[in-house]
Amino acid sequence: MHRVNAPETIVRHSPHCDQRPDGETISVLVIHNISLPPGQFVQPGATKRPIDDFFRGELDINAHPFFADISHLRVSAHCVIWRDGGIWQYVPFEHRAWHAGVSRFDGREQCNDFSIGIELEGTDDLPYTTEQYTSLVSLTRWLMQQYPAITLDRIVGHEHIAPERKTDPGPAFDWTMFRAMLRAAIQESTS
Template identity: 45%
Template sequence: MWFDDDGWLRADWVARMPSPNYDTRPLGTRIDTVVVHCISLPERGRSKQYIEDLFLNRLDTSLHPSFGELHGLHVSSHFLIDRDGSVTQFVSADNRAWHAGISCAMDRQNFNHFSIGIELLGDVYSPFEPAQMDRLQLLIVELKKTYPLKYILAHSDIAPGRKTDPGPFFEWKGLRKSMTYELAL
C-alpha cells in the first residue's frame, strides 16, 4: 500500500468517498499531526451511513431529532475507521479536511491546517473495537511513510471545553509517548 501523488491511500482495506468539504492547505504547510476523533450519528449509533451522508453533504436532517443541529453544516475528515476496522478516506491527506474546527494546543492554532483527521465510529461512552485500534495504528504507520508526523492529539486536546472525543475509553498506549503528544509509532 502507498499514497498516490495526490494524497489518496491505495490499499484493499480503504474505500474512497471524496467529500466536497475540504480546501487546500496554506502554502508550505508541514503536515505533522494526527487528530483522533470519534463520531456516531445519532449519538451512540453504530451505522456509518449517516456519517458518510454528513461528510458528503447529503444527510437528511429530518431522519432524527438530533440531526437538526447538523443542518447546513459542512464537515469532513480524512479517514473514518468503522467498528470492523474497515477504512473510508474522504479527503486527500494533502488537502485540508474540515474536522478540527476552532482549535489550539501546544501554542498552535487552527489544526485543520497541519493535521490529518481520523474518525473512529463510536462514542465517548463505550470502548472501541480492537479491529479499530489495530487499523488506526496501521494507518498511522502508512501515513508516516509519506508525511513527517510527529504528534497525535485527541479532538478534546485541541478543543477543550468544546469537544470530549475520543473520550475515556480510547487507549493511547502504543500511540503516543507517555505524558506527551508525541507519536510513539
C-alpha cells in the same frame, strides 16, 4: 509527492475541504470519534451510513430528529474507521479537511491547516473495537511514513487541541494500548 489516498481504503468524496495554505507541513494527527445518531453505530452490511451522508453533505434531515440540528454543519475528516475496522477516506491528505474547528496545538491556531483528522466510529464512553485499533495503528504508521513530521508526540485527540469544546475520543480510547501497538508496528517495520 505524497500519495493522496491511503492503501486499503474505500474512497468517498467530501465537498467539505479546501487547499492547505501554501508551504504548509502536515505535522499532527488528530483522533476523533463520531456516531450518528449519537450513540448508534452502523450495523454490519448496512448500505446507508449517516456519517457518510453527513461528510458528503447529503444528510437526510427526516431520517432522525437529531439530523435537523446538524444538517447546516460543513465538516469532514480525512478518514473514518468503522467499528469493523474498515477505512473510508473522504479528503485527500494533501487537502485540508474541516475537522478540528477552533483549535490550538503547540502554540499554533487553526489545526486544520497542518493536521490530518481521523474519525473513529464511536463515543467517548463505549470501548472501541480491536479492529479499529488495528486499522488505526496501520493507518497511523503509513501516515508517519508519508509525513515524517507526524511523530509519536504529535498524535493527539480532539480533546487535546480543543479542550474547552471537545471531549473526543474520550476516556474510552485506550491511549496506552494504542501507543504500545504503534511503537511495536514502528519497531517491526524498522527491523
